[in-house]
Amino acid sequence: MAVFAVVGAGLAGMTLARKLEQAGHRCQVFEKSRGRGGRLATRRREGWQADHGAQYFTVRDPDFQREVDHWLALGWVAPWPVTPVVLTRDGVQPSPDEQIRYVGVPTMNAMVQGMSEGLDLFTKTRVDRLERVGSQWRLWDDQGEHYGQFDAVVLTAPLAQSLALLPPGSQLEVPLRSNAGMLPAWAMAVAFSEPTGIEADAAFVKEGVVNWLARDSSKPGRNKKPEVWVAHFTAQWSANHLDTSDSLLEQQCLAALRRLTEHDLPTVVDRFKHRWLYARSGSAETLSAPFDANLNIGLAGDWTQGDRMEGAWRSGNGLARTLIEHWAES
Numbered sequence: 001m002a003v004f005a006v007v008g009a010g011l012a013g014m015t016l017a018r019k020l021e022q023a024g025h026r027c028q029v030f031e032k033s034r035g036r037g038g039r040l041a042t043r044r045r046e047g048w049q050a051d052h053g054a055q056y057f058t059v060r061d062p063d064f065q066r067e068v069d070h071w072l073a074l075g076w077v078a079p080w081p082v083t084p085v086v087l088t089r090d091g092v093q094p095s096p097d098e099q100i101r102y103v104g105v106p107t108m109n110a111m112v113q114g115m116s117e118g119l120d121l122f123t124k125t126r127v128d129r130l131e132r133v134g135s136q137w138r139l140w141d142d143q144g145e146h147y148g149q150f151d152a153v154v155l156t157a158p159l160a161q162s163l164a165l166l167p168p169g170s171q172l173e174v175p176l177r178s179n180a181g182m183l184p185a186w187a188m189a190v191a192f193s194e195p196t197g198i199e200a201d202a203a204f205v206k207e208g209v210v211n212w213l214a215r216d217s218s219k220p221g222r223n224k225k226p227e228v229w230v231a232h233f234t235a236q237w238s239a240n241h242l243d244t245s246d247s248l249l250e251q252q253c254l255a256a257l258r259r260l261t262e263h264d265l266p267t268v269v270d271r272f273k274h275r276w277l278y279a280r281s282g283s284a285e286t287l288s289a290p291f292d293a294n295l296n297i298g299l300a301g302d303w304t305q306g307d308r309m310e311g312a313w314r315s316g317n318g319l320a321r322t323l324i325e326h327w328a329e330s
């Protein structure tokens, strides 16, 4: 049995920790935020909620499909029967497809919450530094507290944050530095006083500063009232407006929504914004060998396997398999 430290309680970190524990190893998971899920995020407001990070996920890999079937059976996820339209300069274009889109129920991080049951999780703990102690690792947080010791450490934070923690001399550094950086995204959620009358439940927006619109209240397991919409902003606009105001974001969100309807929009009764500094890697590249067996450091996270939820799961699952095999041999 080995003892692992996992940095980050997103989908990648929790998948990995759960699989290692199932194989008889021990894990401690460290998460800088108050909650679990990372970019699978839902904010609760007075009488309403909205998913401001990942909007839905799709499945291509048969292994991931088996896992999703298990989540479906447990009621952690459900299909979202949505067919997004495409909004271009010429207006709304239908875009029917056969894609099954799933969401966490009742919040996007439901499967991460479920997987974390019984795991040793330290929230509000930002790992600041790794210290080598003999052949093991000790972790230090930003308050000067230390934890450990661990046989191996797995970093599952977004690329820039993992790079900052990677000890010098790691074989993983070069592929990491050559990987694409991660791009920011603003999200704005608005709750309306009345139904908007907009026909489509979601739109890929191909022109302007907003690139995605979704009626969050149309997702399964959410309250239908009030009607809630989420807008995501392009990486380029977000990067150029990192300190923008609520009112500018709301204005842009409503301007995009007006293009989906001929009617006036009802009053916005509440809203919130969220800035994702490390939203997506925008890269389909994969990191082929995410484990340094000399230092016993591993890397997982969506950016090592593309930039979607499926990649996050595959990275955690794949690295767990590598680690289980490695410790079976040693």
Ligand SMILES: Cc1cc2nc3c(=O)[nH]c(=O)nc-3n(C[C@H](O)[C@H](O)[C@H](O)COP(=O)(O)OP(=O)(O)OC[C@H]3O[C@@H](n4cnc5c(N)ncnc54)[C@H](O)[C@@H]3O)c2cc1C
Pocket (backbone or CB within 6 Å): 007, 008, 009, 010, 011, 012, 013, 030, 031, 032, 033, 036, 037, 038, 039, 040, 052, 053, 054, 055, 056, 057, 058, 125, 126, 127, 128, 156, 157, 158, 161, 185, 187, 232, 276, 278, 279, 280, 300, 301, 302, 303, 307, 308, 309, 310, 312
């Ligand atoms: C706006 C937006 C929209 C998206 N839409 C979709 C979509 O529609 N479909 C889709 O498939 N994917 C989407 N994604 C991507 C999806 O959210 C991610 O692929 C997935 O959630 C990544 O999981 P992860 O575990 O790799 O990383 P994360 O969820 O980022 O988890 C990493 C965790 O590490 C923690 N952490 C970081 N540094 C430290 C530290 N020093 N110490 C302790 N903890 C630390 C973070 O707080 C975080 O909880 C979207 C993402 C965003 C931001």
